[in-house]
Amino acid sequence: MRVKEIMSKEVITVRRSAKLKELLELFNKFHLFPLVPVVEEDNRLVGIVSFRNLIDVFSPYHQEILKTVPFLDEQEEDIFKVELTKHIGDLLIVEDIMETKFISLQEDAALEEAFKLMKLHLKEEFPVTDETGKLVGKIGIFDIIRRVFQEKGVI
């Protein structure tokens, strides 16, 4: 069984130039904030945004290079106390907060492989690309579990 057989092919994506405000509004009616792939015009996958990256907005200074420096007092900002300017929704764009180091799956990968990677990296969903790096879908842990139930004849 391959990833492409069970992945969701319709995925909500954003461009790197989208504003934070637009990103938040996009998922206004959702129960939770999903993993959002960031794609270029030709659908090439360049990043992902998760709720973690939204929390980073509250840190006054969060530079990529700092994440690698040891001994930093990694106090998470108290998001209830941080003062944010109300213009931040227009000032920040997706490119500022997206994650550029992430794991994506090839559409031909085996389901077992996908499940293994989810467990290993403690992630619940992965974006799926074709060989050229273009986004073709998204697969979540529930997609896999449901498929296994199906195979066992439970549903």
Place this chain on the structure above:
Amino acid sequence: MNTILGLGFILLAGLFSARLISGIRFPAVTAYLIIGILIGSSLLKLIPVEILNASGLISNIVLGVIAFSIGQNFYRDNFRKIGKSVIWISVLEACGAWLLVTLVFLLILRQPFYISLLFGALSSATAPAATVMVIREYRAKGSFTDTLLGVVAWCLIIFAISLAISQAIYSHRLAAFFLIRVFLNSILSILGAFVSGSIIAILLSYFSRFIRTQAELLIFTLGCVLLSTGIAIWLHLSVLLANMFLGAILVNINKSSFSSFEVLKTIDSPLFLLFFVLAGANLEIGLLPQLGLIGSAYLVFRMIGKVTGARLGAHISNASNSIKKYLGLGLVPQAGVALGCALVAKSDFPNIGSMIFTTIVATTVIYELVGPLCTKYALQKAGEINIEHHQRI
């Protein structure tokens, strides 16, 4: 007190004191050092001898872990982002402190050449923790802050290379002193670290496909870092460089390697705590009065070297005026890596190690107190601290 009881006590005391001191906005590192000095061999003598004797071991492990995570900065995309001025300033401020401290120790304080060199190398390190804390606390933003952070990260890399050179010179101090030979040895030590780091990185990357869970990943990554550290010690290579190359090669050949770096973060905090408490505990307060001249020379000339070097680098790379004038001051804090190396030096060279170590710890405590103020002043002068905001807090 038995060893295990001692470990438990150190961890809890460290945690408690860090909480206490965060009230007056000091970094946790300072708290660990102070608690170490208090319960250490000079004052209360609460730390079991077995743990004190293991200081060299623990600092080698911690240095290995630190260097491994710093290696991530060598990701090829980062090279493109880092500006020309960051590289010039990092190289020159580190060299400035190194040269000036070495020369002052050699010519004015009349110390042996290898001791002068070791002090010089240690002086080139900058502590990211204190600098970053100030930046975060005052919510500084702008090109000055960006440059400062870039320099702080690169500084560690240059420090490792300068230390490797000093060690090469130290290990050959008994042989007739030939400049070419020392040069070759330094190159050899750097190349050796590169080869060892690369081989382990390739193995790590290859075998990581068999890793199935987070627990396995943690064991595997830590095992590889220890392997690399151990091989470096065994072959007399630089522990810092070997692990830095391991991290650097890994991040460039394996796109999911960031998980390896992240997984180590889950266990490194108690190690860091232990490491700093032990650094404080090893401080021989009795030596302090004799170190007055050496210590103050180190304090003053390291600062002058850093400021001048940074200014020169900023001039060469045509940086903005505020960077030219004030960036050096932001680089004054010292801790972490320098402390670790001094701790290793203490166990490696018992005859001179104590003096080097005590000087570094004593000056670190002073720098910890003064450094953040310098950084704050630099940021203020560069106009990147929002004073209004700060006063409201």
